[in-house]
Amino acid sequence: MKFNFQGAGIVRGFVETARNFLGSYYDPERLTTVEYPERKLALPENVRTVPFLVYDHDMSGLRCTACKICEQECPAACIKIIKDTVKKSDYLGKSQFQPQVFDIDIAVCMSCGICAEVCPFDSIKMDQVYELATQDRFAPLILHKEQLGKSNAYFHAIHPTDAVETDSLRDEAKRKAETKAAADAAAKAAAAVKPKPEISTTANSQSVGTSATANVEKAVAT
């Protein structure tokens, strides 16, 4: 089927470009451009751009405990965390610090997602916003806690699989903590007869410890 005369290769090239030119009018395979601002592609679930912080209900329910693991692990060192001075009770009833300052310089951030991967509290996750350009290249690109905090519902919307998995893990941890608390209360009631206050603290920290380990494993596995 191959004709070999002088210039046959060039002629075949012409045929190929002509096919592509004509094909662009009826074959979507041959006109692959997506005209961006009008048409946006649906993002796959895994897409990651810059990090955000997940909260339950409202900003006061920020999951972050200012443990600074992400700050340490961030390869680009773009996270800055300052612990609050007062502790608040978290969803397990355990009193924890929250960050007073949580800044991410997204001009430095390289969207690697390691912060989300190492976070033991399922607090920092990767966002999917991508229209991040600003006119000033300094101040507006440093995202503060208020801009970073987003609801769990938003997390569910952009990463449904991960969010459902996270929620189930957290629910389980919470149930365990409640059982523990109930057990503790029973123990306390028993201890009221025979008081021994040290046990309750040990039990409590134990429960937090297990949930953290479980979360680390999960983060690595997904």
Next chain:
Amino acid sequence: MSTLRKEISNGSFCGGIDVDSPLRHFSGATRTTNTNGFAHDLLEISMGPHHPSTHGVFRMDVIVDGEEIVQLKPVFGYLHRNHEKLAEKNSYLGIIPYTDRLDYICSMTNNWAYVLAVEKLSGFQATERAEYIRVIVSELTRLFNHACLVGFLLQDMGALGTPLMYAFREREKILDLFESLTGSRMMCNYMRFGGVRCDLPEGWLDEAKKVVSDYPGFIDQFEALITGNEILLARSQGVGVLSRELAISAGVTGPMLRASGVNYDIRKTDKYGIYSRFNFRVPLGDHGDVFDRYMIRVLEMRESLKILEQALNQIPAGPIIDPKAKNRGLRPKAGEVYSRIESPKGELGFHIISDGSASPYRLHIRPPSLINLTILEDMCLGQTIADAVIILGSVDIVLGEVDR
């Protein structure tokens, strides 16, 4: 003779310039005599770092006689970003995203080379499924790297972007796969010590199979467009010949070496990962010129497709990461390791020295682009400027990897 001397010291290449002009030192021209005794001028051209076809910020200091190159000095370092030094401050895990940015076209193979070195250092073993995933993503990377390379090569040859756009069209499909798998199109940051970061999403394998089964159609189309083209043949055959001996002694690896006829593919020689399980061949060229380098890449794409078909069909279920492998806070015992893989551009090696701390004591990268670039002058001597551009294009460099 005295006027001749004077002109040399003036060093201007043609008229229009005052000898007292402060600009005259910009034009470096020297005068030599050829075998017949005719005096003629040599012209020094600094091609780059801002030049349309130096593939980034690369500079070639070229001295030409007419359009024939008599000397060429590659100058690099304009894109130096300190990756090796940064690694000494980062955790072992935190280095992985930096490896994405070495050869920013093929982040997957970079990941693999680094992860393999750390696994060798700390004795981890990737799980079965993870090994398959690694092979699949690496061969996909090889596919689109070679497609882009031949596209860029033809762009350098002046084909106004058509082959490049066709190559990019296919590359987009693979990048879409990577995006749904890893969350990022180019900076995948996907592999981890003992496995990979996340499992294949639902339906990913089917999409990958579809891409792989459509790919031969693209190669056929591409070859119909350009392979038989008489202009391509005339431009590339016999141009930039790299002899077998020079290639070996200069440490050239990858498709460039194989185009010179040396049977050396680390997938075959080292059998790293699970490459020994796959049935594929290594294409070899005989001439070592630009056309052979072009054809070897086209043929390698077809061989990669074979590997992909086998891997996609054989991939087992199971865990994607060794639960014993520690990623965060890894402190491998003190030691030294060199590990290498066949990246699409050649032998990509990581040399890590650990002192037992959380960061490497020293990390050195053996970038195939850099080593392959060192013999640029040998290939370009006696050729024209237009040839130098396509010879550079056929080397397949990514400046991110050359300068690190």
Next chain:
Amino acid sequence: MPNKITFCLTVVFTLSAAVAAIRLRNPVHCALSAALAFAGLAVAFLGLDAEFIAFAQILVYVGAISILSIFAVLLTRGTEVEPTAAVFSRSWITGIAITLGTAAAILVPIFSSSILYKIAPAVASAPVQMIGTELMTHYLLPMEVMGLLLTSALIGAVVIAMSDRPEKKDDSSHPSVTRYPSAESKPATKRDLTTV
């Protein structure tokens, strides 16, 4: 009247271009001015209704001859003007003598020619067809001789240009191979390569 104005303008233009071609210091400028002078001559031919000659003048002189002279200027690398060089050549007396001799050789036959006393025909046009017919019949021999001369000149030029380039060395004797001394001693075998 308009014809005379056009003629005067053309004369001024052509002559100044010709003077510039001689007097400018940069040879490239001289060559370009010469091209302008040729173009001016073509306009003068047009004023004489000699269309074909005018177009041929542009085609040959502006399109080819001036380009050739530019090539010659660039190849002989005479574009550098030395600031200390005298404006006039020392051999200017000889130059003037040659110029006067040439001018006399042209002017004497013109003034002694009978053409000056002829009355110009009303329509002084030479149709292209006539030129062609004359060239192919009456002036065939001169034309053939000229063609032969040009061809031999062309062949001579090609011969001179061909010997310019030395024979290309084959790749095995490429000098840069020796930069890597191990190249010859180590045959490339698979086993050699697999050792790290």
Next chain:
Amino acid sequence: MNSLDQIFVTLKQWLLSYVPTDFQPVGSALLSIVAIIAVFGTAFALTTILERKGLGRIQNRPGPNRVGPCGFLQPMADAVKMLTKEDIVPYAADKVLHYLAPIVLTVPIWLAFAVLPFGRNMSAIELDASIVFFFAVGSASELAVFMAGWSSHNKYSLIGAMRGIAQMISYEVPLVLSTVPVLMLSGTLNLNEIVNAQSGFSFGVGQWNVFTPWGAAGFLLFMIAATAESNRAPFDLPEGESEIIAGFLTEYSGFKYALFFLGEYLGLFAVTGLAVTLFLGGWNAPLAFLNVVPSWLWFFAKFGALIAVFIWARGTVPRLRFDQLLNFAWKFIVPLTLVNIAVAGIWYFSSDHLAYAVRWLICAGIFLGFYELLGRFLSLKRAPRTYRYAE
């Protein structure tokens, strides 16, 4: 039908009737100039956008489509951008020549349109040797390229300029030689008469030169030479953006660059118009019954089709190397044009002795045989390659 065909001629005569008789020649010339500048200026704007869209379609993308409806106001945006850009002249440049070069390129090209017959009775001036005039004014573009490249005092510019002149001189020879068969068989140098010579119909099909073997071959050779002459891909070496940045245009910006751009496209239009005139029957309809369509519409339809071919080529083939380009001209195209002249002679003298089809086959066979043999001979060094595989 006739009124529509002659609408522009009538319009011009009507306008001229208001002009005093003494000034009618000047008025006629001015009207023609205005018409040519308007038509080909618009064609320039349209071609830039259509070329980019066409190339886009070839490359699986839609091309510019943001400015105005379907992107058709893009040329306006480009013009505004070009005109408002800073005009940079290098310090060491020869400022006078740097300034003059775009003018020297653009002005003579406009003259070339004066002799092209755009329709029945529609050529601006009637010259006996109009094709010689056409080539004469076209030759100034070489000087312009040299002036631009040399005066910029940039090494890339100089290389581009030297490439440019060598290329244009080399390809001017086959460009002129490929028109010789047409001139021989038409027996005239007048473009209008050449068109008239192609105005007949045999079996309802136009007697265009391109339908004869020497015409078809001449047309192909002419198109190749025209591509090179107008510095279009794959012969865009003087600009060669992947090798020498932008060649002789490297140091040009703003309005001067726009003028160069305009000049290059006008040069392309001029040779395309000449190709239509010489080989594609000028303003004649291809089929007898299509004569109802106005003649100028036919001219511009053929013109547009040829421009599309140039764009198509630009989207398909890679660039030649400089020595290959010159070898291609002197060792391939020029001999073939000479063979074609001989073929045209055979065609002419065999008309009394042989049947049309036999004559056609013999002439085509001679040309194609030479083509194939010469091509084989020149590509002797290239053997088909095979590749080994290691397991």
